[in-house]
Amino acid sequence: MxxxxxxxxxxxxxxxxxxxxxxxxxxxxxxxxxxxxxxxxxxxxxxxxxxxxxxxxxxxxxxxxxxxxxxxxxxxxxxxxxxxxxxxxxxxxxxxxxxxxxxxxxxxxxxxxxxxxxxxxxxxxxxxxxxxxxxxxxxxxxxxxxxxxxxxxxxxxxxxxxxxxSVPSHTFGMINNADIKFGEVTDDNGEPVELTRGMYAKLIEDENREKRKEAYFAYYKPYLQLKNSIAATLSGAIKNNVTMAKIRNYPSVLEKGLFGDRVPKEVYENLIATTKKNIAPLHRYTKIRKDKLNLDELHQYDMSVPLISGVKPVISYEEAYDTMLKALSPLGEDYIQNLKEFKEARYIDVRETPGKRSGAYNLGVYGVHPFILLNHQDDLDSLFTLVHECGHGVHSMLSSKYQPQITARYSIFVAEVASTVNEVLLINYLLKHEQDPNVRKHLLNHFIDQYKGTFFTQVMFAEFEKKTHEMAEKSMPLNVEVFNQTYETLFREYNGDEIVFDEQVKYGWSRIPHFYRPFYVYKYATGYASAIHLATRIFEGDEETIRTYLEFLKSGSSDYPLELLKKTGVDLTSPEPIENALKRFEDLIEEFSEL
Known part of the structure; x- marks a missing residue:
């Protein structure tokens, strides 16, 4: 690499x-x-x-x-x-x-x-x-x-x-991006090396359990050391949200968060309730993971390692880009031309370098073009990240091209649909063309883990936000203990009883930047559910869905998000899209356990 x-x-x-x-x-x-x-x-x-x-x-x-x-x-x-x-x-x-x-x-x-x-x-x-x-x-x-x-x-x-x-959010950003040092782990030669976020993402998937464990404890160490400072910044952010909702006469802080998109709070509550009602397949997957890894005790550092050993495809950036173009070809020639331009005209910042912001994002600038930040690692995850961010990028590009400035910026609510449709098209493409049974299992495993991260984990985060903001509305204290207890309870409810809890698990809240943008993460889950519905039809070549979907990408914010989605055949005011997405997850678990 x-x-x-x-x-x-x-x-x-x-x-x-x-x-x-x-x-x-x-x-x-x-x-x-x-x-x-x-x-x-x-x-x-x-x-x-x-x-x-x-x-x-x-x-x-x-x-x-x-x-x-x-x-x-x-x-x-x-x-x-x-x-x-x-x-x-x-x-x-x-x-x-x-x-x-x-x-x-x-x-x-x-x-x-x-x-x-x-x-x-x-x-x-x-x-x-x-x-x-x-x-x-x-x-x-x-x-x-x-x-x-x-x-x-x-x-x-x-x-x-x-x-x-904006001080709490800014302070957390500084702690998280500039100040935190993850300490050292040992490399393959037994030499100490400085742990980075990119390296952690790799090590937590390492087949060597000792390496995973070492990376996990090193990664959480600074968060535990700074727990009180981070709790104070998060508590400050939540209290700011609650105060602003009161000052601006909203019935609740949740309703303030949903007001701009004209999303009724029932959509948010329905997402959490429907997911929890259908949580059994996720618990079953945790059990499969424990059995497949042949462990007496399953820990959180065992939750990301691929279950199919010996399959770690190295995918160069060039190869990733070519694969993306093939996988997204059902979206038509114009879509693919836009993607080629991204690469040729240098809209993308590809590599991880010291000091560079972690993660990945797309920033559309009206009248110029999108800019995409990656920290590409030549692996399957990075291929998915590329495809995801380019989904946002084309959405920005088409909205800017077909909408006047006033309606060119689309809402976050619909943003995650465009990125996730791409990911689902990619996994379908890879599964269709892969003959090697081991690689197929690996891909299914990857899809399930991604489903877990983009859907279930985000719903859990959404519930964490809802609970902590409700506490602040009742003037209850918010501190390390309260955050820990709330997070741990939810983690158990979502992931089941198979996991043995290390001290670190309950500090999961301390490392999530999205908590500083209130009531944002649920949109990943609603977006994911919508995307599963759309991508399945696009992959099958349903001309009408392809047509309405491309129109959707050109629509910017010319209508409210729920209305824009209805035009593509997805109605989030009913439990149906969420139930369908959960059914698809259950089928994946079924197929995986049979393999």
Whole structure:
């Protein structure tokens, strides 16, 4: 496997090209100054919007500012993620964050103003100014928030607090990405080496149990050492969420989290209830795992090792890319052309290097193109990650191409559908073309583990968020003990009684960045269930599903997420898609145990 000691060593073709955003820092600075001027100009509209024309001017200038600001912020963020230790990039991002506060402060008067209008007044403005047709739907959507927007002065105060309220999340990010050191593990020659996240992901799947165990304890050690600090940051984040929900008059913090997507809380509760009702196959899988590994005691560090030994395909980045193009060919020639462009035009940052942000993501920048961060490791997981992020990437690209700026950004709720459809198409393709019974078993095993991670684990996380936020709403204390107890109870409920609990298990909550974005993770599970439904039909060549799905990818946020999905044949307000996804999981367990 290729490991690079510095970013300079990585081939140019495997680094994203940020020149597409800014070819030099002077241009970034020029845009920075221009945005400051634009923000000041927007302030002058305060109290001066009295007709359709002035309303249109404000909205048009606000959108122009937003376009520039997103580009500027994206550049700073991507620069930091190349190397989180680089102070010059950090100060760029700090500047962008300060600018963000200025911008939101200069526009904070607008929502209270808009919601002070009578609906018929707004309608008359729209009728008299042709340009407002473009903004009409958005303006009317804003009326949904009428109950939750405060007075002009209060909104101004809240916008000033923006940076302070993001401190828990920022602090955890710093602890998790910059400060945590995982200590040392021994390499194949018995020499001590520094453990990295990428290495941990590999070692926790190692067939040598001692290696897994050593990596597991080393990985959790800093989290246990910092448990009180991390508990304080998480508790702070949760209390902030609860306070904001109260200030903004939401019936509950959960309903605030779901309001933007217009998702009824029943969808969230139904997801948890339906999953727990059908949890038996997952418990059965835990038992199969224990038997197959021939263990007296199953520990958490035994939960990721592949059950089929001797199958560890090495998949180079080139090979992974080719496989992706073949696997996604049912989506049509245009889809594949977009993917080829990603590679040729350097939209992707491929390799793990010291200081680089861990994990993987896609960032679509309207009017430019998507940027994809990977930490590619030449293995099956990395192939799946590539396919997943490229799903997001094409979704961003098509939404930007077919939607105006105002509706180009799709909601997170539908985002995970696009990425997971790709993963399911990939696994179906691999299973169809693989003759070797051992590799087939390995793929099934991989699919099951991925199902577990993307569906069951996320539902468990969603329930953890729900429980901890409900405690905060009742003013109950949130600390290490409370988080541990809540997490451990849920872990047992979801994973069954076969696992022997090491001390580390209950600290699982301490390493999850998603908990700092409230009520977000459940969307992985609803997205996964929707994707299973769609991908199965696409793989079978169902022309109508392929057509409606590609339309869906071009839709951005032109409708509410649940409505967009209904057009493809998935209705998440009913338990059916969740039940179907759980049934598919049960079939996989059945097939795997027969093999």
């Amino acid at each position: 290729t490991t690079y000691k510095t970013r300079q060593e990585v081939p140019e073709q495997e680094k994203w090209n940020l020149d597409d955003l800014y070819s030099d820092l002077n241009r970034w600075e020029q845009d920075y100054q221009q945005i400051e001027v634009m923000a000041e100009k927007l302030k002058t509209f305060d109290g001066q919007i009295h007709d359709g024309h002035s309303l249109y001017q404000y909205l048009k200038q606000s959108e122009d500012l937003s376009y520039l600001f997103n580009k500027l912020y994206a550049y700073a963020m991507l620069k930091v993620d190349e190397d989180t230790r680089e102070t010059s990039s950090q100060s760029l991002l700090d500047k962008a964050k300060q600018l963000s506060v200025k911008v939101s402060s200069s526009t904070s008067f607008f929502m209270p103003y808009l919601l002070s209008l009578k609906e018929e007044t707004l309608q008359s403005y729209i009728n008299e100014e042709k340009g407002l047709d473009y903004f009409a739907e958005d303006l009317m959507e804003s009326f949904r928030y009428k109950l939750h927007v405060l007075s002009k002065e209060q909104e101004e105060v809240l916008s000033q607090l923006g940076e302070a309220l």
